[in-house]
Amino acid sequence: MSKNARWLMLPLAGCAASWPCMGQVGMHTTIPAGTPLQVRLVRAVPVRQGEDLATTLVFPVYVDGALVLPAGTRVHGRIVELPPDHSRRVDARLNGDFTPFHKAVVQLDELWTADGAAVPLVTATANDGAPLLSLAPAPQHGGIIHQEWDAGIGILRGAGEELTAPGKGERLKQLLYSQLPYHPERLQAGTSWSVELTQPVDISLPAKPAAPVPSLSHTPSDSASGTPSTVGASGKTMLLHAYLDRALSSKDAKAGSTFEATLTQPVAEGGKALVPQGSVLVGMVTRARPAKSFGRAGVLRFDFRELRLPEGERKAVTGSLTGVETTASGSLQLDGEGQVKPQAPSRVIVPLAMVFLASRPLDSDGNQLAGATVGSNGIGLIGRVVGMASASRNLAAGIGFYGAAVSVYRRWLRRGREVEFPRFTRVDVKITEQTGRALRLQ
Numbered sequence: 001m002s003k004n005a006r007w008l009m010l011p012l013a014g015c016a017a018s019w020p021c022m023g024q025v026g027m028h029t030t031i032p033a034g035t036p037l038q039v040r041l042v043r044a045v046p047v048r049q050g051e052d053l054a055t056t057l058v059f060p061v062y063v064d065g066a067l068v069l070p071a072g073t074r075v076h077g078r079i080v081e082l083p084p085d086h087s088r089r090v091d092a093r094l095n096g097d098f099t100p101f102h103k104a105v106v107q108l109d110e111l112w113t114a115d116g117a118a119v120p121l122v123t124a125t126a127n128d129g130a131p132l133l134s135l136a137p138a139p140q141h142g143g144i145i146h147q148e149w150d151a152g153i154g155i156l157r158g159a160g161e162e163l164t165a166p167g168k169g170e171r172l173k174q175l176l177y178s179q180l181p182y183h184p185e186r187l188q189a190g191t192s193w194s195v196e197l198t199q200p201v202d203i204s205l206p207a208k209p210a211a212p213v214p215s216l217s218h219t220p221s222d223s224a225s226g227t228p229s230t231v232g233a234s235g236k237t238m239l240l241h242a243y244l245d246r247a248l249s250s251k252d253a254k255a256g257s258t259f260e261a262t263l264t265q266p267v268a269e270g271g272k273a274l275v276p277q278g279s280v281l282v283g284m285v286t287r288a289r290p291a292k293s294f295g296r297a298g299v300l301r302f303d304f305r306e307l308r309l310p311e312g313e314r315k316a317v318t319g320s321l322t323g324v325e326t327t328a329s330g331s332l333q334l335d336g337e338g339q340v341k342p343q344a345p346s347r348v349i350v351p352l353a354m355v356f357l358a359s360r361p362l363d364s365d366g367n368q369l370a371g372a373t374v375g376s377n378g379i380g381l382i383g384r385v386v387g388m389a390s391a392s393r394n395l396a397a398g399i400g401f402y403g404a405a406v407s408v409y410r411r412w413l414r415r416g417r418e419v420e421f422p423r424f425t426r427v428d429v430k431i432t433e434q435t436g437r438a439l440r441l442q
């Protein structure tokens with residue numbers, strides 16, 4: 001049995017810190033097929049077929065308004081297939097990395113309840129694994145100078161987090177790997193997948209569920225702790241949490257098209273269910289622009305117009321997107337009007353810095369070896385070794401200028417990134433005071 005599988009089967013004594021106190025088993029319930037499960041990888045693992053994956057639930061699972069699986073529930077999965085990742089291979093080879101990258105197709109097969117009982121699962125496969133991202137607010141000021149300033153601050157902040165956040169050893173290993181022409185593939189801790197149950201799952205429920213204990217695992221939002229959502233303290237708005245029923249992309253979305261998102265977490269106030277689990281939010285795309293060449297990113301804007309309750313009642317709502325937890329590649333930004341677009345990278349600072357470094361070997365007054373070491377940073381370790389070993393300043397500078405040219409291509413010439421929300425992306429939707437008041441009075 002693998003190390004990850006043994007970790008998942010550790011006995012749980014009493015109510016562990018990362019679990020709700022479940023109490024005695026009082027009855028059984030069934031999680032229906034089609035229920036989405038979003039899981040996050042606990043620790044980094046090598047990418048190889050059959051590799052065991054130790055994951056935890058990111059968000060709680062409800063059935064008929066009752067909490068069945070809290071956030072932090074331990075789930076076991078496995079890599080079942082490794083198709084080639086052609087786009088990543090091409091991009092990596094521009095930097096002298098010839099690793100044959102693959103997409104890890106995963107499937108979940110078992111979970112462990114709070115009392116240590118193993119429950120088998122049958123799920124669909126997923127291959128869109130990526131770190132779980134939250135929308136960042138878009139900068140409030142424009143102009144290229146301000147944008148580059150914000151990008152530079154973001155780079156410094158990200159570098160600081162890389163040095164101080166947990167998991168520094170694994171990130172350092174990945175940094176070293178990225179400089180090699182060939183290296184092992186790894187799935188990073190925090191990689192997330194959204195999978196769908198293809199068969200119902202029988203779960204034992206406690207006789208009297210206790211208040212959930214906050215999970216020790218990171219959760220992107222407060223609602224992930226497993227407590228039913230409540231109306232904000234101001235009472236003027238209501239926050240709903242739902243999963244998209246289909247994928248949305250700026251590449252093919254059309255203004256005026258509609259889509260649906262299903263609430264998998266009830267909303268309550270004072271012990272009364274205001275919006276039951278299973279309610280459906282109907283949204284409309286109000287603006288969509290596909291990505292184009294010369295680094296022009298896609299744009300997607302949508303809002304929500306209707307709330308359908310499980311009993312069939314329809315209510316007109318005015319709902320706006322306030323947050324998204326998605327495995328889309330790259331960071332996304334949300335402006336004050338609900339428009340989502342990829343977070344813009346630095347298009348000036350990084351290329352200029354690379355041009356400056358590439359010119360260092362041509363400085364005849366400086367140390368040739370030091371200049372070659374600093375300047376020949378275009379194709380990872382290969383370029384650095386060749387630049388340092390050669391006696392040619394021009395060769396070292398040429399390697400550096402090649403790296404600068406790749407940076408310019410990626411930021412200015414190639415097609416920008418699309419805004420993509422895979423199926424089962426979790427969205428946070430704020431509905432207006434009038435709708436909240438109507439739901440309270442019903």
